Amino acid sequence: MLTKHGDKIAIHVDKSAAPAVWSQIVEELGDDPNVAFCDRVKCGWGEWSLVLATLNALKMARSKWPDATHFYFISGDCMPTKPRAYIARYLEENDKDFVEHNDFYESDWIKTGIKEDRLRYRHYFNERTRKALFYGALKLQRALGMERSTPKGLTIYIGSQWCVLRRSTVDKVLALTASRKDIPRFFATTWIPDETYFQSLVMHVVPREQVENRTLTFLAFSDYGLPLVFHDDQYDLVRTQPHLFTRKVSENALSLRERLRDLFSQDFDRMVTADTAGALFEYVTRRGRVGGRYTERFWERGGKIGRGNEMLVVVCKKYHVGKRFMNAARRAGGPMAHGYVFDEDAGALPALGGIETSTPKRGRHRRAVLRMLLEYHDAERLMICLDPSNIDALRDIRDDQCNLRVMELRTDIDDDYLLGHAKRAGLLPDEARLEDCMPLIRTLDRQFRDDSNALRDLNLAHFYTLNLHDSADLAGEQIARFLDIPFKNGREMAVAEMPFN
Structure with missing residues (x-):
């Protein structure tokens, strides 16, 4: 959908994916000149591998398409919610980087789990897959007083990993990553570094007034951290929000996906938008009926555990x-x-x-x-x-x-x-x-x-x-x-x- 209209895509496929998945992706997209595959990394939730995979994709995109103006981070369940002409005009008129960045220590961005200890101690084990080792190592470091300091001169910021960076910013981030080995070494043992790495480095190399503290990808979470998944009856909601993409679009929302594909292919570059999602979400949850603005309770429509789970x-x-x-x-x-x-x-x-x-x-x-x-x-x-x-x-x-x-x-x-x-x-x-x-x-x-x-x-x-x-x-x-x-x-x-x- 994206390359058909001239956009370039650097793809990272998790190295832990089944060989058949990798083979199918290469077979389907390998001949497209607007597609490049970067070095693959075996990824784990909350691990440095997610940042490394993103860096690999950035390096591949930067070397293969030197004239690219913007680098937009998306995942496989993202979809554009505006026409391509609108997206191009918006980025051209807003000469900024879009990176959500909140002070790591002062903000309440982290809702659950450890906070300062993400940075203060080294994390060699995955909390989700090796919980006992994760917390055992943390407890041992606390007992031995093995606190560490952040890289010299670097202020830590936290926010969504779905960034939009200008070419000059990407160059600065990659140069800093290459010249300051202590920075990637520090984040390699930080817990959930994809929420802090680019956020901190961008704010280090770009003047504050040139960084917009928000993401251009529409995403929302409930109070207990569950991501909102969008379905067929929410086309008008995602279309009218002031964002360029949205995630997570349900794999079963076939009508929504088709309508967003059609919208992306349109040639108009002006739309009326309104940032109403937060108020709407609060309204429907106060009524005690998740999704009640549109339909019956969401679980009553039937659920599937899902292929691949x-x-x-x-x-x-x-x-x-x-x-x-x-x-x-x-x-x-x-x-x-x-x-x-x-x-x-x-x-x-x-x-x-x-x-x-x-x-x-x-x-x-x-x-x-x-x-x-x-x-x-x-x-x-x-x-x-x-x-x-x-x-x-x-x-x-x-x-x-x-x-x-x-x-x-x-x-x-x-x-x-x-x-x-x-x-x-x-x-x-x-x-x-x-x-x-x-x-x-x-x-x-x-x-x-x-x-x-x-x-x-x-x-x-x-x-x-x-x-x-x-x-x-x-x-x-x-x-x-x-x-x-x-x-x-x-x-x-x-x-x-x-x-x-």
Whole structure:
């Protein structure tokens, strides 16, 4: 869409993407003279790799197209919201860099998580994938007094990573990066440096009056950090905002995407705009109906976990065993995890617009809940626990386009456990004795066995089982395959945690 109208695109494709993805992109776009591919980096959320990938793209674009006037940072889910003629005129008439920059220490731009410690200490581990090591290393540095100072003469600013830079500014930033090795070295161990690197360097090399403190890409977040995703019924909203692009446009918003493509191809360069999104968002959320200005509650329209996302489901009747396995799996390198999301109310969930408030509500919108949890964590993998009797929830997940892995934990279920289960479920009074209720106990025992058989009848492609007394090698292999981690890590987890009971 963009190169068709003469724009140039320098593309970075995450090195961790599947080889087929890279091959398809090169096959589709490799012959376009307006497309260039930069050196690939394996990226991790919050890591220096995101800045390095952006620098690689800038260097490629700067060398291949020396006459380019502006360098606009976009992602794969961005779309233009104005005609190309409008965008060209706007940039020509506003001879500035557009970089959101807020004082790192004085502003309240960071809503959750660590703040000063992002800079004060070195971060070698990813908080999302290796949480224990991340916080362990941070705690150790605090204890040893290993604080560091920022690069000499550099004031740290923070803001959105979606910048628009003039050619002269790009040249200055790249020159500073090359001449001051201490600067990239500092940010390489800073947590979430894509929110501080360009923001700080641009303000260091460009006079303040030449930098507009805002982004030209329309993006919005809820109070709990969940990004707003735009859908077909929000064309007028994104079109009339005073921005040139928007993110995140839903992959399912086919009509919105088509209308924005058509708008971009138009040749008029004047439009009436109004910065109304903030007030509108506050209005609809105050009413308690997210998206209520346009339609019914957003989860009632149906949700999908989504192609490319992966669900890991731990199935276990004993809830404390399932949660213990889940927590051990997280420590072994597994994904973000929540407990028995569809079976109990005790587990803490982030605010998801009200859908998280009760088990029945979550049960009516299972895939929407899981999709929102993935988006909340900005993750592509998520692990939950599930009661074996909740086979409908597993069928619902299986019927989505996501990848599904299931681990069944088979524990000892004796008569005493069945008696306790019957009392907890309200099937028997607390004073009931085992010898007085054996018919019910036998019925529950058959039900539990039937639940396990129903799980096997799903014929899942990635189904794994742990028995109570499996050997470390057998258990380690099952754990490693389920979590998609090295066998060594799976075996270490088995040795440390088996038997699960």
